[in-house]
Structures are given as C-alpha cells and as structure tokens.
Amino acid sequence: MSSRISRSRKQAKKALHMTIMVVGASGTGRTTFVNTLVEQPILTHRSQSLLTDPENPHSPLDPNLVQQAAHRAHEDNGIRITPHNVELEEDGTRIALTIVDTPGFGDGLDNDHCFSEISSYLERQYDDILAEESRIKRNPRFRDNRVHALLYFIAPTGHSLRELDIELMRRLSPRVNVIPVVGKADSLTPTELRKFKKRIMEDIDYYGIPVYNFPYDLEEDDEDTIADNSELRALMPFAIVGSEEEIIINGEPIRGRRYPWGVVEVDNPQHSDFSRLRSALLQSHLTDLKEITHDFLYENYRTEKLSRSVTNGDPDSSMLPEDMANQSVRLKEEQLRREEEKLREIELKVQREIQLKRQELLAKEDSLKVLEARLAAQSPNTSRDGLM
Ligand SMILES: Nc1nc2c(ncn2[C@@H]2O[C@H](COP(=O)(O)OP(=O)(O)O)[C@@H](O)[C@H]2O)c(=O)[nH]1
Ligand SMILES: [Mg+2]
Numbered sequence: 001m002s003s004r005i006s007r008s009r010k011q012a013k014k015a016l017h018m019t020i021m022v023v024g025a026s027g028t029g030r031t032t033f034v035n036t037l038v039e040q041p042i043l044t045h046r047s048q049s050l051l052t053d054p055e056n057p058h059s060p061l062d063p064n065l066v067q068q069a070a071h072r073a074h075e076d077n078g079i080r081i082t083p084h085n086v087e088l089e090e091d092g093t094r095i096a097l098t099i100v101d102t103p104g105f106g107d108g109l110d111n112d113h114c115f116s117e118i119s120s121y122l123e124r125q126y127d128d129i130l131a132e133e134s135r136i137k138r139n140p141r142f143r144d145n146r147v148h149a150l151l152y153f154i155a156p157t158g159h160s161l162r163e164l165d166i167e168l169m170r171r172l173s174p175r176v177n178v179i180p181v182v183g184k185a186d187s188l189t190p191t192e193l194r195k196f197k198k199r200i201m202e203d204i205d206y207y208g209i210p211v212y213n214f215p216y217d218l219e220e221d222d223e224d225t226i227a228d229n230s231e232l233r234a235l236m237p238f239a240i241v242g243s244e245e246e247i248i249i250n251g252e253p254i255r256g257r258r259y260p261w262g263v264v265e266v267d268n269p270q271h272s273d274f275s276r277l278r279s280a281l282l283q284s285h286l287t288d289l290k291e292i293t294h295d296f297l298y299e300n301y302r303t304e305k306l307s308r309s310v311t312n313g314d315p316d317s318s319m320l321p322e323d324m325a326n327q328s329v330r331l332k333e334e335q336l337r338r339e340e341e342k343l344r345e346i347e348l349k350v351q352r353e354i355q356l357k358r359q360e361l362l363a364k365e366d367s368l369k370v371l372e373a374r375l376a377a378q379s380p381n382t383s384r385d386g387l388m
Contacts, residue, residue: 015087015094018286019145021176022099023118023168024153025106026362028183032242033153034099036255036266037278038086041244043101050366061373066366079104079114081121083145090282097282100147107359111164111351115171122147122175126301146298148289149212149281150176153183154200154237158192161203163351169209175297177212177289180204185239185272186257186264193239200237211236212292214285232280241265241272 022030031043050066053059080103088095100121105114125146132142150172154165169178180200185193204211213236214229221229243266246253255266267275281289 013094015096016286017096017098017144018282018290019083019098019100019147019149020281021102021118021122021147021150022153023102023105023150024183025155025164026103028153028155029240029242030101030103030153030183032244033151033181033183033240033274034101035244036242036274037281038088038097038099040086042084042086042099046103050369060377061370063370066370069363069366078108079117081117088282095282095286098145106164107362108355111167112348115168118168119172119175122172123301126175126298127305129298130302130305146293147176148286148293150178152178152180153240154180156182156184156187156193156196158188158196160196160199163347166203166207166209169204169211170207173210175301177292177297178209179212179277180237181240181273181277182237183240184242186241197237197239212289214280215288215292228284232276232285235273235276238273238277240274240277242274 022034024030026046031045034043035041050061050069051059052062081100082103083098083100086097086099088097102114102118105111105118108114125144128142129144129146132139152165152169154161169180172178182188182193182196182200188196214232216226216229218226241257241264243255243257245255245257247256247258247263248254249256249263254263256263256271257266265271269275
C-alpha cells in the first residue's frame with residue numbers, strides 16, 4: 001500500500017504543492033479520512049491523547065486523563081488550526097500535500113467565532129501573497145500557503161443540513177473551494193444515503209451556496225472533461241468511508257470496515273466515493289482547484305481589499321443629498337439588522353443547549369472507550385478493532 005508514498009527525494013522534478021483543509025464537527029471521521037487519504041497516520045485521534053502511552057495506539061486508556069477530559073469537554077470551545085505536511089507520489093508525480101486540520105470546530109458554544117477564525121486563516125494566506133507580490137525584491141523562500149480545497153464533513157444524520165453546516169459553507173465559499181462530503185457514510189443504508197445526498201444538494205441550491213461543483217463549459221470543454229465533471233458533480237456530496245485498518249479478503253489486503261454482515265471497502269466505488277474524491281483532489285482536478293483559487297477566489301479578495309483601502313483612505317468625503325437619503329435607509333436597515341441579531345441570539349442559545357447535551361454524550365462515549373480498552377487489555381486474543 002505504500003507504493004504511492006515517496007520516500008526518496010532523488011527525483012529532480014519539482015513537487016506540486018496542494019493544500020487541503022478539513023472542517024467538520026468532532027466525530028465526523030476527519031482524522032480517519034486524512035490518514036486513509038495519505039496512507040499513513042499523520043493525524044492523531046482525539047482519544048489517542050488519553051492513552052497511557054500516546055505513541056502506542058494499543059496501550060490502554062488512562063482513566064484519570066479520561067475523567068479530566070470529560071470534565072473539560074464543555075469548556076473547550078476553541079478551534080485549533082494546524083497544518084501538517086506530507087509528500088506523496090501519484091502516477092509518478094510528486095505532491096507536497098499540506099493538510100490543515102481544524103479540531104474543535106462545532107464542539108463549543110460559539111460557532112461564529114470558529115467561522116471567523118477559519119476565514120481569517122484563509123485571508124491571512126491571501127494577505128501574505130498580496131504582500132509578496134508587491135515587494136520590489138521577491139523572497140526566494142516564500143511559501144504559498146493558500147488553501148485550495150476545503151472538505152466540509154457533514155454528519156451522517158440522514159435528515160438535512162443543520163444551520164451550522166449552511167452557515168459555514170455560505171460564509172467560507174467566497175474564499176475557498178468548498179467541497180461538501182458526508183462523513184462515515186456507511187452509517188446510513190444506501191437508500192438513506194441517496195436521499196440524504198439529494199436533500200443536501202437541494203439545500204445548497206436553495207441557499208445559493210457557491211460550493212465547488214466541478215465546473216465545465218458545454219461550449220469550451222471537450223466531451224471527456226464534460227463527462228468526467230458531470231459524473232463527479234452527480235456524486236456530490238461525496239460519501240466517505242475511511243479506515244486505517246487492513247482486512248485480508250481472499251488473501252488480499254483491503255482497506256475497509258468490518259461488520260457482522262460483511263466488509264465495507266474504502267476503495268470500492270460501489271461502497272463509497274472515497275477513491276473518486278481522492279483521484280479528483282490529487283490528480284484530475286488538482287490544477288483546476290489551484291487555478292480557481294488563484295484566478296477567481298484570490299483575485300476577488302485582492303480587488304475587495306484594495307478597493308476597501310482606497311475608499312477608507314479618501315479624506316474628502318463631504319455628503320451629497322442622495323447620500324443623506326441613503327443614510328436614513330441605512331439607519332433603518334441597521335435597526336432591522338439589530339432585531340434580527342436578537343432573534344439569532346435566542347436561536348444560538350437553544351443551539352448551545354443542544355451542544356451541551358452533545359458534549360455530555362461525547363464524554364460518556366470516552367468513558368465507554370475506557371471500559372472497552374480495559375476489556376480488550378484483559379483478553380489478549382481479541383482483535384484490535386475496538387481501539388482507534
Ligand atoms: N462507521 C464509520 N466509522 C468511522 C469512519 N471514519 C471514522 N470512524 C469512526 O468514528 C470515530 C471518530 O473518527 P475520527 O476520525 O477520530 O473523527 P474526527 O473527530 O472527525 O477526527 C472513530 O471511532 C472512528 O473509528 C467511517 O467511515 N465509518
Ligand atoms: Mg480528529
């Protein structure tokens with residue numbers, strides 16, 4: 001399985017850079033997906049920090065650490081944005097991949113804060129380029145850290161999008177190529193999954209959220225491109241099944257998840273969209289994602305930012321009569337906005353209460369893991385599935 005991973009740096013050809021951010025509430029399968037994507041454990045699981053030996057995923061959980069984590073669970077509402085670098089080889093091409101993980105998103109009480117943190121992170125990378133472009137002498141060591149795709153993990157609820165999902169995608173899609181995915185898609189039956197996917201795309205359409213939809217031009221693009229892109233578009237949101245475990249089937253190692261009724265195979269397109277998404281991200285659509293980031297998303301940001309600084313810098317801003325009229329309209333709008341905000345606060349309060357309940361559930365889940373690990377530790381013959 002390590003054939004794609006390049007360990008030698010002998011090749012003189014320059015690597016292609018690509019940056020992918022993963023966002024989604026805890027437990028939607030982000031860490032597992034990333035480790036499945038790059039075929040090595042570059043991200044650690046939340047519960048791994050609770051092990052007696054964090055380096056050894058098979059060591060038992062430390063009951064004291066688990067108890068402390070359970071107590072802290074509802075206080076911890078910050079988001080931590082952390083890039084991880086890894087080098088891959090795809091069809092002979094070296095790819096220097098950066099994965100930006102965002103643990104803590106949607107766990108806490110204040111999601112607005114999370115949106116702004118992510119959006120500032122994205123904009124900071126644009127600001128760095130903007131500054132670099134306007135330097136007289138270029139910095140040869142400058143690194144372009146712009147995010148080319150944001151995979152947004154939707155929880156496999158089978159209902160429809162939550163307000164949190166809609167808000168996040170709506171607010172971030174002007175800054176980054178948002179690709180919606182359903183995490184842990186094997187939690188739903190194929191029929192439930194099909195309906196869920198359909199409802200999600202209807203919501204995205206309804207709210208006019210400009211997610212990355214594998215764009216094509218019927219007049220400009222060739223037949224193959226049109227066919228490939230419309231096929232990928234029809235799969236959206238991609239159904240993800242991730243697994244860091246290999247299962248031997250007929251003597252062949254297969255990445256999959258084992259169930260009493262059979263095995264869900266990660267790389268089987270009949271079972272999940274994982275391999276289609278992987279090849280789109282790292283092969284067929286890598287260049288398109290980068291071009292849209294540069295030519296469209298960054299360009300828009302640049303124009304907005306530069307025109308903002310021109311307007312703000314204008315010292316002569318005497319008011320014309322039309323502007324006075326406009327101002328009174330604006331004041332009314334402002335008042336309306338404040339009323340809307342009050343309503344939103346009430347809504348947020350309700351959401352907070354729901355989040356608290358969720359945190360309690362997560363804490364209970366952690367305690368269950370302790371029990372599971374203890375049981376596993378007591379019986380040396382059991383499989384390792386229980387502890388990820
Ligand atoms: N059924 C199922 N479970 C998964 C899948 N991916 C991860 N999990 C499990 O879900 C839990 C949370 O996964 P993790 O990757 O840590 O999620 P994160 O909190 O979003 O990083 C773990 O117990 C994983 O084993 C999947 O594709 N299907
Ligand atoms: Mg994680």
